[in-house]
Amino acid sequence: MDSAEQKYVLMICGDYMEDYEAMVPFQTLQAYGIKVDAVCPGKKAGDKCPTAVHDFLGHQTYSELRGHNFELTATFDEIDARMYDGLVVPGGRAPEYLALNESVIKLVKQFFDSNKPIASICHGQLILAAAGVLKEKLCTAYPAVKPAVVAAGGTWKEPEPISACFIDGNLITGAAWPGHPEFISLFVKALGGKVTGSGKHILFLCGDYMEDYEAMVPFQALQSLGCNVDAVCPGKNAGDTCPTAIHDFEGDQTYSEKTGHNFTLNANFEDVKVEDFDALVIPGGRAPEYLALNEKVLSIVKLFAEKKKPIASICHGQQILAAADILKGKRCTAYPAVKLNVLLAGAEWLEPEPITKCFTDGNLVTAAAWPAHPEFISHIMVRDMIAIITALYPSKETFQ
Numbered sequence: 001m002d003s004a005e006q007k008y009v010l011m012i013c014g015d016y017m018e019d020y021e022a023m024v025p026f027q028t029l030q031a032y033g034i035k036v037d038a039v040c041p042g043k044k045a046g047d048k049c050p051t052a053v054h055d056f057l058g059h060q061t062y063s064e065l066r067g068h069n070f071e072l073t074a075t076f077d078e079i080d081a082r083m084y085d086g087l088v089v090p091g092g093r094a095p096e097y098l099a100l101n102e103s104v105i106k107l108v109k110q111f112f113d114s115n116k117p118i119a120s121i122c123h124g125q126l127i128l129a130a131a132g133v134l135k136e137k138l139c140t141a142y143p144a145v146k147p148a149v150v151a152a153g154g155t156w157k158e159p160e161p162i163s164a165c166f167i168d169g170n171l172i173t174g175a176a177w178p179g180h181p182e183f184i185s186l187f188v189k190a191l192g193g194k195v196t197g198s199g200k201h202i203l204f205l206c207g208d209y210m211e212d213y214e215a216m217v218p219f220q221a222l223q224s225l226g227c228n229v230d231a232v233c234p235g236k237n238a239g240d241t242c243p244t245a246i247h248d249f250e251g252d253q254t255y256s257e258k259t260g261h262n263f264t265l266n267a268n269f270e271d272v273k274v275e276d277f278d279a280l281v282i283p284g285g286r287a288p289e290y291l292a293l294n295e296k297v298l299s300i301v302k303l304f305a306e307k308k309k310p311i312a313s314i315c316h317g318q319q320i321l322a323a324a325d326i327l328k329g330k331r332c333t334a335y336p337a338v339k340l341n342v343l344l345a346g347a348e349w350l351e352p353e354p355i356t357k358c359f360t361d362g363n364l365v366t367a368a369a370w371p372a373h374p375e376f377i378s379h380i381m382v383r384d385m386i387a388i389i390t391a392l393y394p395s396k397e398t399f400q
Helices: 019-031 094-098 102-113 122-131 143-151 177-190 212-224 287-291 295-306 315-323 336-344 370-383
Strands: 008-012 035-039 048-055 063-071 086-089 118-121 165-168 171-174 194-196 201-205 228-232 241-248 256-264 279-282 311-314 358-361 364-367 388-390
Touching (some): 019 063, 019 086, 019 177, 063 212, 063 241, 086 102, 086 122, 086 177, 102 122, 118 177, 122 171, 171 177, 177 212, 212 228, 212 279, 287 315, 295 311, 295 315, 358 370, 364 370
Parallel strands (some): 008 035, 008 086, 086 118, 201 279
Antiparallel strands (some): 165 171
8 A cells, every 4th residue: 555545553652561461462453564653742753661561360450560661753842733533542551640630632633623532541541531531431451540531521331341441422442452463453444454364273382481572563553453362381271371471672782671571371282273273373482492492383383394384484483493493494584692403404594684674484473582573474474364353453564
């Protein structure tokens, strides 16, 4: 599609917005061919917002840890609401103070009055309440936000389950990041998109301390397309969790590591049959170091390769590909520290310059790190014919 047809979305960010609630829609929408500007009051393009990891650990409220550093792509004082087709409002703690910012409130009102889609999740509805756009609107949010929604005249909808989302006119609301697949799907449809060719069955090979984004972003992006995604881990069953690692670039000689969310598996590793799946995705992080020593993991990867089914691997995930001996003669990238594994496995190394670069060789899709997710997911969609979003998605030739 030409640039005149491309959809253009704005995301309102702030310090300590929820980590997933910023990055998952930000990268997923880009993967779908939508341009996204991320802005924050008082900050410019290239500045960063620290994020918060909010998780459900059995306490009376969610826990909080320090997340990634989210890089903004535009300058708040330079944006014009008329340029955009829709608005995304992440949750977390940022909305508590953004709801007091007159420029933010004015911006939300402009989108609402123009009847443009507004997708807000979790505590983001505090901003909607402050903007006065919830009156007589069906609305959900994180349960603690209910008093503000009701006081603002909204019709409260219980988020049961927590992944529940609702749409009323141009407002799309969700309760928390587990609802991203429906939340993003509803927003894409509100922008005029239509998903076709979905329903494929995808396998994710997970492990303790896989990278936080590299598990959840593609997992929920593919679910948003209507794909059936099974996330499994050796020695674990559906309902078990894998702790994740937040790997970020903070000026040191290598990436830093912090504790991320707990990723909930939805299938049993021992039940995996390769013939049941259309494609394989391998997140990076530290998990691949030990998953590469697991013979059943390697046998699964080898079978996908033998059957020429798509395999998409990112970051340190290529350590598993190397151990499975499927890289010989392939053109491949990975996180730069994994270059030795790739070369020793007989592959031709492709420099990830820039770090957002992704490569495809036959049925193999490889990327270097989570900043490459938009292109990584796009390659999976196009090369593997998992799904196409009509009216939003660029031509296939973009990713040849």
